[in-house]
Amino acid sequence: xxxxxxxxxxxxxxxxxxxxxxxxxxxxxxxxxxxxxxxxxxxxxxxxxxxxxxxxxxxxxxxxxxxxxxxxxxxxxxxxxxxxxxxxxxxxxxxxxxxxxxxxxxxxxxxxxxxxxxxxxxxxxxxxxxxxxxxxxxxxxxxxxxxxxxxxxxxxxxxxxxxxxxxxxxxxxxxxxxxxxxxxxxxxxxxxxxxxxxxxxxxxxxxxxxxxxxxxxxxxxxxxxxxxxxxxxxxxxxxxxxxxxxxxxxxxxxxxxxxxxxxxxxxxxxxxxxxxxxxxxxxxxxxxxxxxxxxxxxxxxxxxxxxxxxxxxxxxxxxxxxxxxxxxxxxxxxxxxxxxxxxxxxxxxxxxxxxxxxxxxxxxxxxxx
Numbered sequence: 001x002x003x004x005x006x007x008x009x010x011x012x013x014x015x016x017x018x019x020x021x022x023x024x025x026x027x028x029x030x031x032x033x034x035x036x037x038x039x040x041x042x043x044x045x046x047x048x049x050x051x052x053x054x055x056x057x058x059x060x061x062x063x064x065x066x067x068x069x070x071x072x073x074x075x076x077x078x079x080x081x082x083x084x085x086x087x088x089x090x091x092x093x094x095x096x097x098x099x100x101x102x103x104x105x106x107x108x109x110x111x112x113x114x115x116x117x118x119x120x121x122x123x124x125x126x127x128x129x130x131x132x133x134x135x136x137x138x139x140x141x142x143x144x145x146x147x148x149x150x151x152x153x154x155x156x157x158x159x160x161x162x163x164x165x166x167x168x169x170x171x172x173x174x175x176x177x178x179x180x181x182x183x184x185x186x187x188x189x190x191x192x193x194x195x196x197x198x199x200x201x202x203x204x205x206x207x208x209x210x211x212x213x214x215x216x217x218x219x220x221x222x223x224x225x226x227x228x229x230x231x232x233x234x235x236x237x238x239x240x241x242x243x244x245x246x247x248x249x250x251x252x253x254x255x256x257x258x259x260x261x262x263x264x265x266x267x268x269x270x271x272x273x274x275x276x277x278x279x280x281x282x283x284x285x286x287x288x289x290x291x292x293x294x295x296x297x298x299x300x301x302x303x304x305x306x307x308x309x310x311x312x313x314x315x316x317x318x319x320x321x322x323x324x325x326x327x328x329x330x331x332x333x334x335x336x337x338x339x340x341x342x343x344x345x346x347x348x349x350x351x352x353x354x355x356x357x358x359x360x361x362x363x364x365x366x367x368x369x
Contacts, residue, residue, distance in 0.1 A: 046094040047212045054080040054087025056189050059288045062223035067216055069195050074109045077191040082119045088177040098170040099197035102163045103205050106153040108191035119183035119190040121150050128171035143171045162205045225293035232318030233296055239365055247351050247360035254360045262286055313354040325350045329361050
């Protein structure tokens with residue numbers, strides 16, 4: 001008779017037991033670490049972008065953009081039209097966060113006079129939403145909303161006020177909407193200098209940190225670059241008051257004239273090159289569409305010889321060392337660059353037709369001392 005043999009398994013030896021023992025001992029630590037990580041991600045803010053309604057001079061973002069209410073500086077502010085009900089701004093986050101209290105600095109605190117001359121917010125609506133990242137239609141699902149009353153602020157740090165929202169707001173889109181204003185300012189603007197999100201603890205308000213604060217600072221730095229382009233364009237307009245300014249594409253010349261009343265003229269091109277590619281003489285109006293670190297986008301509106309209204313986009317830029325347009329200009333001039341252009345004492349202006357990319361340069365206007 002044949003018997004089935006049984007394999008007897010040895011009990012865990014010391015080495016195998018210690019392996020499981022070590023890992024089971026680590027399990028609570030791993031779970032605690034994971035729990036802390038999840039909590040941390042919910043109480044931190046990851047900036048993606050902002051969007052405003054009613055912002056003063058939105059084409060000049062270096063003045064009153066929403067980022068200036070997030071930069072932790074009392075002397076900057078988001079400002080909107082005091083007459084436009086529902087003005088305000090929205091913060092889009094790269095993470096899902098939560099908060100239950102706000103700390104605000106109401107008004108414009110650049111100086112005591114600025115605080116007096118600008119209106120403050122009397123009633124503010126705070127809302128949180130959920131938005132899926134890949135939702136092309138950008139549909140928002142509202143989490144909760146609340147209207148809060150703000151008080152008049154004293155100047156500077158003494159003007160900080162904390163508002164307990166009495167509930168937890170959650171989402172990745174946060175909106176602040178100005179419902180009522182207060183004040184007798186003479187600028188027509190209502191401003192908020194600072195907004196922080198967080199919670200109220202026994203020791204006071206606890207702000208949640210921005211994990212991407214560097215991105216906010218970079219955005220503001222980009223506003224500064226846009227301002228440099230705007231300053232250059234202002235100098236071009238001032239110079240045009242004395243006469244036409246010539247822009248060059250190597251041997252081709254484009255006479256340009258921009259006026260403060262937002263009218264312009266391009267005289268007929270002349271010089272070297274294929275005459276069939278020369279722009280005709282045009283006269284019309286210009287509008288600043290947007291300002292960015294890449295330059296000012298201008299819409300030029302005019303009627304052609306057939307009486308048909310045309311709209312074309314041109315980019316104006318103040319080029320500087322290291323810019324692509326600066327290097328292209330340097331390459332085109334070759335050995336003549338140092339003879340023709342003095343970067344320490346003169347502007348380098350660029351006019352680029354957006355559709356074709358054709359580029360013209362002006363390098364003869366001195367920088368004001």
